Amino acid sequence: MDTPSTDPAAPAVAAPNHLPEIPGDRSANPFWGGRFARGPAEVMERINTSIDVDSRLYAEDLAGSRAHCRMLVVAGILSREDGDSILRGLDVIEAEIREGRFDFRRDREDIHFNVEARLTELIGPAAGRLHTARSRNDQVATDFKLWVRTALDRLALKLSALQAELVAQAAAHADTVMPGFTHLQTAQPVTFGHHMLAYVEMAERDRSRVLDARARLNECPLGSAALAGTSFPIDRDATARELGFDRPTANSLDAVADRDFALEYLSVGSILAMHLSRLAEEIVIWCSSPFRFVTLTDAFTTGSSIMPQKRNPDAAELVRAKVGRIVGSFNSLLLVMKGLPLAYSKDMQEDKPPTFEAADSLELALDAMIGMVADMTPNKPALRAAAGGGFSTATDLADWLVIHINMPFRQAHHVAGRAVKLAEDRGVGLEDLTLSDLQAVEPKVTAEALKVLSVDFSVASRTSYGGTAPSRVREQVARWQAVLAARGRDLQAVGAGA
Ligand code: ARG
Numbered sequence: 001m002d003t004p005s006t007d008p009a010a011p012a013v014a015a016p017n018h019l020p021e022i023p024g025d026r027s028a029n030p031f032w033g034g035r036f037a038r039g040p041a042e043v044m045e046r047i048n049t050s051i052d053v054d055s056r057l058y059a060e061d062l063a064g065s066r067a068h069c070r071m072l073v074v075a076g077i078l079s080r081e082d083g084d085s086i087l088r089g090l091d092v093i094e095a096e097i098r099e100g101r102f103d104f105r106r107d108r109e110d111i112h113f114n115v116e117a118r119l120t121e122l123i124g125p126a127a128g129r130l131h132t133a134r135s136r137n138d139q140v141a142t143d144f145k146l147w148v149r150t151a152l153d154r155l156a157l158k159l160s161a162l163q164a165e166l167v168a169q170a171a172a173h174a175d176t177v178m179p180g181f182t183h184l185q186t187a188q189p190v191t192f193g194h195h196m197l198a199y200v201e202m203a204e205r206d207r208s209r210v211l212d213a214r215a216r217l218n219e220c221p222l223g224s225a226a227l228a229g230t231s232f233p234i235d236r237d238a239t240a241r242e243l244g245f246d247r248p249t250a251n252s253l254d255a256v257a258d259r260d261f262a263l264e265y266l267s268v269g270s271i272l273a274m275h276l277s278r279l280a281e282e283i284v285i286w287c288s289s290p291f292r293f294v295t296l297t298d299a300f301t302t303g304s305s306i307m308p309q310k311r312n313p314d315a316a317e318l319v320r321a322k323v324g325r326i327v328g329s330f331n332s333l334l335l336v337m338k339g340l341p342l343a344y345s346k347d348m349q350e351d352k353p354p355t356f357e358a359a360d361s362l363e364l365a366l367d368a369m370i371g372m373v374a375d376m377t378p379n380k381p382a383l384r385a386a387a388g389g390g391f392s393t394a395t396d397l398a399d400w401l402v403i404h405i406n407m408p409f410r411q412a413h414h415v416a417g418r419a420v421k422l423a424e425d426r427g428v429g430l431e432d433l434t435l436s437d438l439q440a441v442e443p444k445v446t447a448e449a450l451k452v453l454s455v456d457f458s459v460a461s462r463t464s465y466g467g468t469a470p471s472r473v474r475e476q477v478a479r480w481q482a483v484l485a486a487r488g489r490d491l492q493a494v495g496a497g498a
Helices: 042-048 051-074 080-098 111-129 136-172 192-217 236-242 252-257 260-287 314-337 346-375 380-391 394-405 409-426 435-441 455-461 470-493
Strands: 177-182 185-191
Touching (some): 051 111, 051 136, 080 111, 111 136, 136 252, 136 260, 136 470, 177 192, 177 380, 185 192, 185 380, 185 455, 192 260, 192 470, 260 346, 380 409, 380 455, 394 409, 394 455, 455 470
Antiparallel strands (some): 177 185
């Protein structure tokens, strides 16, 4: 806990004007150029500047500055008069940025200096008091955390939206049979609804990773100053609260030095993007003409400039590819951070490009996937025909032998294998074999066994918890519909998302 705040109405502690007057030689940096005789080399300015990237943090930067300013006033470190003029100046800056009138300047390095320099132009030397008990190091850590927190919140919402579309498909296709694959070889029949729900489960774990990361992130670095904390009697709880953090960070060195919150965002995002790429790949396969398992409308396909018959699933292919950028961004930041001594190093300015890039790709990929899942129509006849292909009910025959004539499973597997061989030699499916065909393989087989060779029987029998039986799929659909409806109500209650 910081020293308790003093009475807000009390006169301000006389604080030194933190920002030196603009030095005589205008080419030296007005923020830190006190001991510098001249300005930076052109290439130094180019490598050092980050405004082209971090102007994206402007809203978070202004929020952090407002919270800091109010706290300084309440703590008696800044006079109410100066505090008010700073807050008014920040409002003007916000309007300028929103209306595209703000002059972002590379010679003013980053978002923090751009805001402060403009504030100085607007309100004069009082602007220099805003940086009391603060450094760009705790400022940027705070801004960036706020940004990543909002990005995590957007991911959670989009994941729920994706789940809603997947569950809608599952509800419509709880008993649409399709082949299930292992090794991309026909394995056993499953239902399309069951397949959709597999992705709902993955998305739910992604969402829970998002929520975990958010909870861990939510400590406020502001007030850690450059690295050691500050001698001013600040109230870190107040700024943390105003910015929606659960508490202030407990170690000033850690607070300015780590970017693990961004790494977590990127790792969670990488796993999520990997999941999206798998569904994307399946959509690509399913849309291909040998499969024809699903169709996407004109809204999510493109034509070929040379082959008139083509309908290409470009959006799915691009979602499949985006994982490259996202995992690349994760690697990029991980390598930037590796081996950095405490506390802040300028290396860390390289945290934002990969994070922003990954966020843009990830959100676009999610939006495209939400759209595609809603858009796609399973082709029931093709799915049914393929479901019965590849002798997909061979396991059902083996199971029947175990259950009805008490054959050991290994032996049953062998008998069913011989039935497959017979069907294969004749060029027919298992369900096309007659009773006498089966009895030629195993004399104890009865007419009852023929039933289990149908695809519908096969899926209906998979009633174990988590199995593909339409009854189980409907149960899970109902569970997910209830979960998502409750989530929607919670979101409405807090006013987030419609
Ligand atoms: N633009 C910098 C960044 O993004 C802000 C912090 C700079 N701090 C410093 N001491 N040079 O990391």
